[in-house]
Amino acid sequence: MNSDSVAMTDLFEKMHKPETVCIFGTGDFGRSLGLRLLQSGYSVVYGSRDPKNSLLLPKGSKVMTHAAAACEAHVVFVAVQREHYGFLSSLVSDLEGKVLVDVSNNLKRGLYPESNAEYLSRLVPGATVVKAFNTISAWALQSGGLDANRQVLLCGDRSDAKQQLMDIAQSLGFTAVDRGSLRVAADLEDLPLQLFPLWRLPLNIAICLTAFIFFYALTRDVIYERVTNGKDIAFRIMISLANKAFPIVSLVMLSLCYLPGAMAGFLQLYNGTKYRRFPDWLDRWMLCRKQLGLLALAFGFLHVLYTLVIPIRYYVRYRINVYTISLVKDNTTYEFDNTAAWRYDSYYSMGILGFGLFVLLGITSLPSVSNSLNWREFSFVQSKLGYITLLLCTAHTFLYGWDRFLKPSSYRWWTPPAYMLSLVVPCVVLILKLILITPCVDSKVTRIRQGWERQGKTLANGRDTKTNQPLMA
Template identity: 35%
Template sequence: MAAKKLGVIGTGDFGRAFTIRAQLANLEVVMGSRDPTHRHLECIDPNLSKTTVLDLMDCIADSDLIIVAIHPTNYKMLSRFKDKLKDKILVDVSNCSRVDISNAEFLFSETGARVVKAFNGLSAWALQSESFGGSKDVHICSDDIEAKLAVMQLTRDIGFTPVDRGNLSAAHAIESETGRLFPEWAGPTAFAWGLFFVYTMWTIARMFMREKIIWSEYPLTRLNPAVCTTSVSLLACCYLPGEFAAFFQLYHGNKHTRFPNWLDKWMKSRKQLGLWSFFFATFHVLISVCVLASWNLGHFYEIDYKMYTVNTNVTIPVPSEFRFFYIGEIMLLMGILSYITMAILAVSSIPSISTRLNWMEFTFLQSYLGYLCLSLVLAHILILGIRYWLRITEVFLLLRSFTFISCLLPILVLLLKLILLLPCLYIPLQRIRKGCEMKTPWQKVATGDENNVSLMAITPV
């Protein structure tokens, strides 16, 4: 960094934390305050005992790169030093407080300086704590390339990672991002819990249909099918949009045509849907362990009975031995393998893990391993439920079965995947994804004389 000294205007929590962080990086820092004689910073933090605190004019004069750590409402105060700030680099670290214009653009309009937006995603705690577990990315934007490069170097010097976001016009988006609560999770979360609510209502409806209402079993035992079906449906919804996208590309014969908005949003929500699927799968595993009671032992065990005579005329069977039979073992094996596979998919989506994977490794885990997980889940459900489906003759009774409902989406996803693996579709799809454009029979072909030249296609000189 080419500055003589790093200036920090503002002696609040952020200004003090930034100063300490910069000093630990062996940078020379001077702080600016409207009333420097009453700023006894060493009483607040002993690390600031040797820090020089000047008035605003001297701080600006003594620094080339200045961190503006004051509230945006006080930016007008800096307009008094407009002439001195003309060639200075001002770094706006504030977050969104106005609708019409970003704080960084407002600072530029008030000072005319070389304004850079940066560090607004960091808190004072993040600057002072080495054990800070959040992102170390610092989003930076500015219209002055040289000033932006200086701030990016400063970011590296104090131990963070700069991310170039372009011109200063991006400042409003950078400021707004810190005030939104999980913006990418709103839609997938509403869908996941909405689906769970629908399945939960269906479990209640089933109890009324069977005229056997035992509310004492509902908090866990009767809720478990809804939890399982939600998990399976969400997992299938992770892979269904990718197949729709493949058919969309085959239809248009290229990969450049933009997906419809609903499909584009669905594609971008797959990670969130997958993690919610893993959440409900974990919930299902815990419930299944807790409610493994006598009424469902028949799914897993063969039971040997011994006959005991009571009095002289009554003989009753008493269970004497429990042992797994092969169907129960296979069903549990499929369930365990599918859960372990789903756990691997969830872990590989963590940013610190996914950034260490190359594209081929990430694709293998999230695509091939994902379809394997879906197949294992389907096998787990089929082994459990297909024995009972064969006894049902009425369609409505079949739809009352949660094991049957759980299989519908996974079967659809795997069937579409098998169709896309047919050579007549797989080969063209791979060519399209490599950038080739293919003509399809249903696309309109322009007719006319090939020798005619369209005047609209000629660029005037």
């Protein structure tokens, strides 16, 4: 053993000998945290109002009064709800120079004007406050970070304190990410209260579209039949109407997911640069393309199931039966229509292939799959294969319509069938894309996106942030 490694060992020993960590609060989170710290080789001291009656604390930990516990350690976790922070003001001198870790969350957003961590910092001005671990649940702490989120986000005003927390987080098997100064604590406290913020807009679009198509089809199919023929076919609501609304919403949302990219291309062509910001609505739209696409896939999936269930429906069996019997009675024969055979088979085939590709897009949107792709692979799948999916699904819808758009009987009450409406957006997207990939336009867009052209001064890197954003993931 050479002298260097001796020195190194000494240094390590000094830096990593079992450190004592203090936890204020003996609730679920405090107990789970303490257990995990003990498992990872730390000594743990609990500070409690009533040290003698603190039950269920992990074996190996000590429990004492807040003041006594604070003296034992340099890092103090405050695992107490904000409403009970008051008692800390009496410990100001004991906590002087300590690192106070605020792990708290609120029950609702916007309950308090300032973040819990900043409030804590104001209460104990002599201590360094770090916000950390609030996105980790007691459950994730207990299960060893094996199957729960492993990222500890932290923020604070002093790098050394943050580094200590990052070391603790890493010893506990988490990945620590420094998110900046204590000012961003409010953002970190909002994270666990979020409920699918990026899904709101796409979900609202999906719900509105579904409702619109549903009532549109209800009027044209069920109510029209009732008014003009007096027949009650309301039972069609359950499957036939649902199977009209779902594919239409799916197709429209899939195209909505590719529309902003095409629009951005034209905007860049118009601006002659990629360094002008897009309007805000376009930015927001681009950010929720993945969600738009996945919702489209969900509706497409329901459409597939609703379609495959058709032949076992009571109504369909009844219709086929009645038709067969009528043929027998009229003594006519069912003429085989070669065009119809081609048309229906192509229609189903386009749909199946389109759905197959769509599922592939969905799978590559899974975090673990998209993380294992490089940029080129990801954009190949999401952009190239995505447009082929859109093309197949649009062709599927056109084959469904076939020549019906020529028949006046399709336009009940002077309204076009719902499927025609659904073709507007996809056609626009496909035409825009067709223009963008013509060689002369494509070369211009490519040059703009590489930062060249009318921006000779920019030394960009061949990767841009806006237009090559993940399309669906």
